[in-house]
Amino acid sequence: MVEYFLRGGTFMWPILALLIFGLAISLERFYSLTRASVNTRKFMEKIRNALNEGGIEAAKDVCENTRGPVASIFHAGLMRANKGLEHVEKAIMNSGSIEMAFLERGLVWLATVISLAPMLGFTGTVVGMIKAFNDIAAANDISPAIVADGIGIALLTTAFGLIVAIIVQLFHNYFISKIDRIVIDMEESTIELVDILMAREGK
Numbered sequence: 001m002v003e004y005f006l007r008g009g010t011f012m013w014p015i016l017a018l019l020i021f022g023l024a025i026s027l028e029r030f031y032s033l034t035r036a037s038v039n040t041r042k043f044m045e046k047i048r049n050a051l052n053e054g055g056i057e058a059a060k061d062v063c064e065n066t067r068g069p070v071a072s073i074f075h076a077g078l079m080r081a082n083k084g085l086e087h088v089e090k091a092i093m094n095s096g097s098i099e100m101a102f103l104e105r106g107l108v109w110l111a112t113v114i115s116l117a118p119m120l121g122f123t124g125t126v127v128g129m130i131k132a133f134n135d136i137a138a139a140n141d142i143s144p145a146i147v148a149d150g151i152g153i154a155l156l157t158t159a160f161g162l163i164v165a166i167i168v169q170l171f172h173n174y175f176i177s178k179i180d181r182i183v184i185d186m187e188e189s190t191i192e193l194v195d196i197l198m199a200r201e202g203k
Contacts, residue, residue, distance in 0.1 A: 004156055004160075005156075005160070007153050007156060008124065008153065008156035008157050008160060009124060009127075009128060009153065009156075009157065010124075011120055011121070011123060011124025011127065011157045012124070012156070012157060012160055014120055015117055015120050015121060015124075015157065015160050015161050015164055016160075018113045018116055018117050018120070018164055019113075019117070019164045019167070019168075021109070021113060022109075022110060022113040022114075022117075022164070022167070022168040022171070023167075023168075023171075025106045025109050025110055025113075026110065026168070026171040026175075028106060029105075029106050029107070029110075029171075029175050030171075030175075032102075032105075033103065033175060033178050033179065033182070035067055035068070036067075036068045036069055036103065036182055037068065037178070037181075037182060038066065038067070038068040038070060038071070040070055040185045040188070040189050043062075043066060043070060043071065043189070044189055044192055044193075046062050046066075047059050047062055047063075047074065047193065047196075048196060050062045051196060051200065056078055056081045056082070059074075059078050060075060060078045060079070063075035063078065069096075069099035069102070069103065069182060069186055070182075070185060070186055070189050072095060072099055073092050073095040073096050073099060073186060073190065074092075074189070074190075074193055075095075076091045076092060076094070076095035077089070077091050077092040077095070077190075077193060077194075079091065081197060085194065085197060085198060088194065088197060089194060092190050092193075092194075096186060096190070099186070100183070103179045103182060103183075104179065107172065107175060107176070110168055110171065110172045110175070111172065113164070113165070113168045114165050114168050114169050114172060115165075117161040117162075117164040117165040117168070118158070118161045118162055118165050119161070120157070120161055121157045121158040121159070121160060121161020121162060121164075122157075122158055122161070123157075124154070124156075124157025124158070124161070125154045125155055125157050125158045126154075127154075128151075128153055128154025128155075128156075128157065129151065129154045131154070132151055132153075132154055
């Protein structure tokens with residue numbers, strides 16, 4: 001593998017840099033999204049019990065002691081609970097937008113790596129092909145050995161660029177699906193919280 005990499009030429013280095021950058025972003029996103037995931041059923045049960053036993057303040061304490069976007073948007077909503085449901089819903093929406101930006105942070109860089117790596121690979125191949133044909137012209141000989149070796153080396157950058165794009169694409173797709181699950185949990189939990197607060201107001 002190292003031999004192939006070195007034979008690929010100058011363009012292999014920026015592609016390698018993109019791979020390292022993409023993996024670094026992926027590790028950070030994996031860690032952050034794993035921490036952002038909570039058991040929403042257990043959390044909702046805690047919130048319900050806290051509201052029944054200690055009111056809004058107890059529920060806010062539960063949110064403060066729980067990590068993740070669901071707890072953050074609940075806390076923002078409960079902070080406005082004394083002003084009415086309309087203010088609660090508005091606070092939840094605003095907080096939800098901020099949490100979405102946090103969840104999606106870094107994905108644009110992964111998408112950039114996915115698009116740049118193959119393009120660099122193709123560029124390296126074109127440059128390599130030009131060099132191969134120049135070698136043929138200089139040798140004044142269309143020997144299969146000259147053609148095959150030059151073209152083979154030129155295609156290495158395309159192969160490496162595509163491999164990098166595939167690896168990072170897999171991470172990207174995994175993160176998108178994980179974010180979608182978190183967002184669904186956020187929406188369902190928010191509806192449930194508003195229903196609970198509405199029922200409390202009706203008492």
